[in-house]
Amino acid sequence: MTKNIAILGASGYTGAELVRLISTHPDLRIAALTGERKAGQPMASVFPFLRHLDLPDLCRIDEVDFAKIDLAFCALPHATSQAVIKALPGDLRVVDLSADFRLRDPAAYEKWYGQHHAAPELQAEAVYGLTEFYRAQISGARLVAGTGCNAATGQYILRPLIEAGCIDLDRIIMDLKCGVSGAGRALKENLLHAELSEGTAAYAVGGTHRHLGEFDQEFSAIAGREVRIQFTPHLLPMNRGILATAWLDGDADRIHNVLQARYADEPFVKVLPFGTTPSTHDVRGSNFVHIGIVGDRIPGRALVVAVLDNLCKGSSGQAVQNANLMLGLPETTGLMGAPVFP
Template sequence: MTKRIAILGASGYTGAELVRLLATHPEFRIVALTGERKAGQPMASVFPFLRHLDLPDLCRIDEVDFASVDLAFCALPHATSQAVIKDLPRNLKIVDLSADFRLRDPAAYEKWYGQPHAAPDLQTEAVYGLTEFYRDDIRAARLVAGTGCNAATGQYILRPLIEAGCIDLDRIILDLKCGVSGAGRSLKENLLHAELSEGTQAYALGGTHRHLGEFDQEFSAIAGREVRIQFTPHLLPMNRGILASAWLDGDPQRIHAVLMDRYCAESFLHVLPFGTTPSTHDVRGSNFVHIGVVGDRIPGRALVVGVLDNLCKGSSGQAVQNANLMLGLPETTGLMGAPVFP
């Protein structure tokens, strides 16, 4: 039976990416699209690249008949998302793409997002949405919290290594380059073409990036002790993509073997031959992650490089992958499209 889907916040980049993916999903049908500031407008006027699709017009959230919805994707900003979700029907399955339910500890949420959580009961109910590591919990969940796109990239290259104990946990340096769409669709001066084009910059320096809350939570739980990595993101003048480079103390061949073993059965995660590293071009527009490992000239050190598309595998594609599990469908349904190149 076709599953009826609502997308709350469909006028943003992740909302549009959800529509793009669901347009060819064989088991999902979009029955409601919301956009508070663009309510009443056809999706084609907000995103002309979707004009070939037969879609419902954008509406307000309070106009949606949730009794006729099997699952809702919530692609709203953080803080807004928790306020909306706490008032939705308690039997409705939800995949949230915001940051509101990623951190299990209310104090951690307040630390990283600067305000108390408005729905702490739901915060404890939510399952963390890193699919390949939480799929059994996701299958049984009502509310799934999608990961941060930067956090997902870093975890895919580091989690198996922390689990295997094959790297020095006190000497993890993660350098990340990300495309501008990760900052959302709102107008920001530093994202104007003249401000961003032909240059790059580091941001959220000194351990202030909010996705560090996810790294702290997940890596410390795996290790059974506090793990605090050094993490610096950089904004690049490209639309999509994340490239994460992790400098690690450990045997490069062992690191490569651990990653190969952990991901050999995964549909979306591919570890390249030793000595080969990926480009963001390799995964653009897809739900795939590519990971490469190389040795350093200094013995006992390695570089691990991972890439994914921040709007797809880092957000909306991951959300569809989780929704498939929640609704009893094969995990890869609607997500095996090849990357777009060039």
């Protein structure tokens, strides 16, 4: 039976990606799209690539009749999201794509996001949305907190390895490369084509990137002790894609075995043959994760590389995957589209 969907904050890239995915999803129907500043506009004027679809115009959130909505995706900016979700009907299923409910500890939220949380009771209720590791809880959840896109990429590498105890927890370095759509449609000088194309730079250096809050929370919980990784992202001249390079102390063969076993039955996570590494080109526009493992020339050191599409598997695709579970649909419904190459 078709489920009615609302997308709150549909004028950004993750909102548009949700519409893209849902447009060919057999069981979901877009019943409402909101955008406060662009209320009244047709979606096709905000995103002409959706011109072929018959979509409701953008409206304000207070114009949505939530009684008719089965599930709402919330693709609003951080901080706005918590206020909006707090005001929604208490029994409405919600998948939030912001950072607002990723951290369970109000103090951690305040540390990384620099402000008090307006809905700490919802923080406690929210289930962390990394589907492959929270599947059961997500199926029964009312509120799911989508992960950070960088945070998702890193966890696909590290969670099974920390759990298996096969790497040195005090020697985890993650050098990450990401495309620009992860920064959203914000008008910033460094996101202009003239400033970004044909070059690269690091950003949020030295352990200051907010997704470290998620790493700290999740890895420490798995390990049963505090785990602090080193992490620096680099902005690349490409639109979609994240490539995480993990430099690890551990046996590469064992690492490969652990990851291969862990993901053998996962429909979206593919572990490559030992010694080969993946490319972001090969997951663009899709919900797939590719992971490769290599041994270093120094014995006992390993390199693990993971790639995914930040807008899809790292955000909106993950959100649809979680929505499928919450609505009792097969998890892969609407998400098996092949990557777009070239």
